[in-house]
Amino acid sequence: MAEEKMGRRARKKQQTRQEILDAAVQNFAAKGYSKTSIADIMEQADLGTGTFYNYFDSKEDVLRCLLERLVTRVHDALRENKAAGKSQIELLDIACQITAEFLDANRFVLPLFLSAATMTEVREQGENIPTPGFKPVYKSIIEAGQQDGEIRTDIPSDLIAEMFHSIFQAAAFSKLKISFQENVAMKTRLLLDGIRKQN
Amino acid sequence: MAEEKMGRRARKKQQTRQEILDAAVQNFAAKGYSKTSIADIMEQADLGTGTFYNYFDSKEDVLRCLLERLVTRVHDALRENKAAGKSQIELLDIACQITAEFLDANRFVLPLFLSAATMTEVREQGENIPTPGFKPVYKSIIEAGQQDGEIRTDIPSDLIAEMFHSIFQAAAFSKLKISFQENVAMKTRLLLDGIRKQN
Amino acid sequence: MAEEKMGRRARKKQQTRQEILDAAVQNFAAKGYSKTSIADIMEQADLGTGTFYNYFDSKEDVLRCLLERLVTRVHDALRENKAAGKSQIELLDIACQITAEFLDANRFVLPLFLSAATMTEVREQGENIPTPGFKPVYKSIIEAGQQDGEIRTDIPSDLIAEMFHSIFQAAAFSKLKISFQENVAMKTRLLLDGIRKQN
Amino acid sequence: MAEEKMGRRARKKQQTRQEILDAAVQNFAAKGYSKTSIADIMEQADLGTGTFYNYFDSKEDVLRCLLERLVTRVHDALRENKAAGKSQIELLDIACQITAEFLDANRFVLPLFLSAATMTEVREQGENIPTPGFKPVYKSIIEAGQQDGEIRTDIPSDLIAEMFHSIFQAAAFSKLKISFQENVAMKTRLLLDGIRKQN
DNA sequence: TATGAATGAGGCTTCATTCAT
C-alpha cells in the first residue's frame, strides 16, 4: 500500500480528509443530502469551513467520493468470494449477502445512492450518478449463469441485474420490522427463484 | 360531478390550478424537485410568482398533491380491473401493467416518489411521504393469492409487495433501451415466477 | 344629522364602511397594525378583498380614520362637560376622566396612537400622525388655568399638555394590576398637584 | 477587560458588529423599525447582506441588543451617581438628567423603545419587550424617598416610576422647540413637585 | 358595488464559495 510510504504530512492529510468524509456521512444520514450544509459538516468535523475546499471541490464531490468508496469495497469483497467453484446462483446469493452486510454497516449511503439522481443537474433520464461497477458485478455473474444454463435467458442480464440492485433499495425503505440483512435475504430468495431456469 | 355546477369563476380557478400542477410536473421531471424553484414553475405556467400561493401552501404542498393524485388514480384503475374472475397472479400482472401505463404517462412523479424521502425533514427510516394505498393494493392481492394457494407463503406479503413496488423504481432508473412498459413487464415476469407456489 | 337624509343606498354604504373599520379595529387590537393584512380585515368583515378599496385608499388611511374618530369623540365629550362653572383644575380632572373612559372602551387605538409615529414614512422628529385637536383641548384648559392664577406659569402650557398626553401612554403600557381608569386617575392626581400654583 | 486579550481577528469582529449596530440605529431612527430592511442596514454598513447573519439572528435580535445596551448603560451611570448622600428627590432629578443625556446622545433608541411593543407578536397588554431594569432603578429611589418621608405615599411607587418613564416618551415626541434635555428637565420639575410630600 | 384572482416588488434567510490572514 501507498500508505506506508506516505510521510507524516501526507498521512495527516489523509486522516483529515477521512474525518470530513465521516462527518459528511453522519450529517447526510441524519438530515439528508440537501439539508446538510458544508458548515454543518465542518463543524461536526471540528474544522474551519474553508478547510473543506482544501479537500473537496464541492458538496457533490463528497457524495461522489462516498459512492465510489462504497462500490469499490463491495466490488473487492465480491471478487474475493468468487474464487471457490460455487454455482452462479450460489454466487449471486453470496453477493447479495455481502452487499447487504456492507450496506448494513454503512446504511447512510443508500439514501444517498437513491437521492443522487434527483439532487444534481439534469441528467439523461435514468443516468444519475455513475456508480461505476456496482451493477456490472452482478451482471457478469448472471451472464455466466445464463451460459451455464442455470439462469433463464428470456430476460436480459441487464434487466435482472437491475432487479438485484432494486432489492437493496426496497430493503432500505422497508417498513417491515425484520433486520435489513434478513430482508435482503428473503427478497433475494424470491428473485433467485424467479430467475432460475425452469426445466 | 360538481364540475358542471361550478360557475365560470370556479372553473377558471380549477384550470389555473391544473396549469400550475402541469408546469410543476414538467419542471420536476426536467430538473428534479429541489432544483426547481417556484419562480421556475410559475414562469412556465406564465403566471406571476405570487399567484402560486393562491393555490398552494408551499412547494412541498405541490408534491403532496401530485403524489396523492397518482396514488388515487392508480388505485381506482386497479379497482375497476379487479372485477372479472381472474386468478390473483393474473391480477398482479394486470396491476403492474396498469401502474406502468400510468407511470409511463406521468413519468416525472416517480423521481418525486423516490426523492420524497430525502427532501423533507428526517423521517423514520423508510417512512418518507405517506403515499397512502399504493402498496396496500398490491398487498391485498398477494394475500388473496396466498390464501388461494397460488402464491408462496414462506415470504411475508408485505415483503413481496415491496418487491413489486421496487419494480417501478428499478424500471424508472433503468439504463436499458427498451420501453418503460416492456421493462416493467419483464421484471414483473421474473417476480411472478419467483412468488408462484412450487408444487 | 345627515344620516336621516341618506337614501338606503348611502346608508348601506356607511354601514359597510363601519363594518370594515370594526374589523380593522379587532385585528389591529389582536395582532397589531403591521401584522394585520388587508385580507385579514376583509375576511373578518366577510367581504371581498377588493372591496376594501371602495372605501379606503390604503391601510394607513384606515388608521388615520380611526385616530380621527377617537379624537373627535373625545373632543366632543369634553366640550359638553366644559359647560358648568368648574375651576380649570377640576376641568382637567374631568377631561382626563372622560378620555380614560373613552380609551378604556377603545383600548386598541392607543397602541395605534403610539405606533403611529414609527409605522409611516419619515416625519420630522416627533411629528408623527396629526391627531388634530387632541392636545389642543388640554392646552386651552391649561392656558385658561394659567390666566386664572390656578396653574403655575413657569412651565409652558404646551409642555404641560404633553405631560397629560403621556399619562395615557404610561397607563396603557402599565404593568400594574389596577384598572386603566384608576391608573389614569392616580397619575392625573400626581400631575395636577405638580402644576398647581404654589402660594 | 477581555478586549485587551482579544486577537486581531476577534477585535475586527467586534468592530464589524458595532458597525452593523450603528447602521441599524441610524436606519431605525430615520425610518422606524419596521420600515428598515436588513438590506438597508447592511448597505449603510457597507457590507454584504448575508453578513448580517454572521452577527445576528434576526432583525428583532438587533433591537433586543440595542435596548439591552441602553438599559445597561443608564443603569450603570445611575449607580455611580447614587453614591453621594443626596436626598432622594435630588437623586431622582439627577437620574432624569443622566437618562436624558444618554437618550439625547442615543436618541434613536427611544422610538425603538416605544415601537417595540407593536412590532412583535401580541404580548400581554403593556408587556412589550423586557427592558429589564429601566423602571426598577427609578422605583427603588422612589421607595427610599417614601420611607424617608420625602415622597408622598398615597400613590404606589410603581405608578410614579411609570410617570418618570413616560417623561422620556413625552419629551421624545415633543413638538416644542426647546432641547430634549431642557424638555425633560421641565417635565421632571412638574413631576417632582407633584410627588413631594405636602406637609 | 362586490369580487377575488393575479400581480410583482420586496422582505427575510440560507449557503456554497472565496480570500486575506
Added chain:
DNA sequence: GATGAATGAAGCCTCATTCAT
C-alpha cells in the same frame, strides 16, 4: 494548511393593490 468572515445570488414567501367580471 487552516481559518472563518464576507459575500451575494437565489430561494421562499407576503401583501398591498389592480382589474376584469
